[in-house]
Amino acid sequence: MLLITGASRGIGAATARLAAGRGWDLALNYQRDAAAAEALAAEVRSLGRRAITVQADVADEGQVVRMFECIDAELGSFGSLGGLVNNAGVVDQPERVEAMSAERVQRMFAVNVFGSFTCAREAVRRMSTRHGGSGGAIVNLSSSAVRSGGAGQYVDYAAAKGAIDVFTLGLSKEVAGEGIRVNAVRPGITDTEIHASGGQPGRAWQMAPQLPLQRPARAEEIAEAILWLLSDAASYTTGALLDVSGGR
Ligand code: NAP
DSSP: OEEETTTTSHHHHHHHHHHHHTTOOEEEEESSOHHHHHHHHHHHHHTTOOEEEEEOOTTOHHHHHHHHHHHHHHHTTSOOOOEEEEOOOOOOOOOOGGGOOHHHHHHHHIIIIIHHHHHHHHHHHHHOGGGTOOOEEEEEEOOTHHHHTTTTTOHHHHHHHHHHHHHHHHHHHHHGGGTEEEEEEEEOSBOSTHHHHTTOTTHHHHTGGGSTTSSOBOHHHHHHHHHHHHSGGGTTOOSOEEEESTTO
16 A cells, blocks of 8 residues: 555645556545545545545644554555655745744644654554565655755745755665665656645746746656656665756
8 A cells, every 4th residue: 555645636646646547555645625535535446446535734743643553454454555655745935034934944844854754754664674564665755946945935945855855865775675765756846736825826837938848747747756666667766866857
């Protein structure tokens, strides 16, 4: 079974659709939109795969622990967790660093970094051969903002994704001998609702002229890279930070 956090829309939902088509059973995490998660689960089941929805705010350790227990209960004795996509992530309104509240920066790191950290911890406890598991793969969602730095927009977000890159490198080495590969995908500007949630609904297409490929990515194009990293085709790839950014 594959757990995708933040699966109710955007890159997470696209990853779920692609994963179901490639034979994964799915645990679909969402924070607020139960109806969207349920509709996606129904789509996955129509493709002949198992799917459960699990509500949890990934920034809340207790909720993450309960989410994994819920997945354990669903799997029972006839399955195991084989993959995790740490996809849940947030941006905020464009602001310069000197205007940022501590509360904003804490939320940015709580969701984007600590959430991924806690979910990976719980996944490693289940997948590592050191703990009797059968191995697996973790894919973290970083961002091309790591290379731009997000100046004038969201340096906090870029810094949080920078932490994800280092987390990916370190964890990959820690569990490489225990059957777990850990990689990150660094999407460029992708056409999802995340831009509206940061107060810039038209951002993805407004930026198109500045992008080498002259358009933002579709969520499915990011999902393809995630699915490859999860698959056996990427069996010798771990600790990689894969740019899927249209040449930017
Ligand atoms: P999106 O459309 O805004 O979707 C984000 C998903 O994460 C939603 O399902 C949201 O659910 C969920 N989520 C947010 N906070 C959560 C929390 N605390 N706990 C659990 N779920 C939570 O975003 P996206 O564009 O698909 O982005 C997915 C990932 O790719 C993020 O990590 C993002 O940073 C990264 N990324 C995106 C782009 C881009 O241009 N779109 C570029 C680079 C990297 P709720 O609404 O219910 O909270």
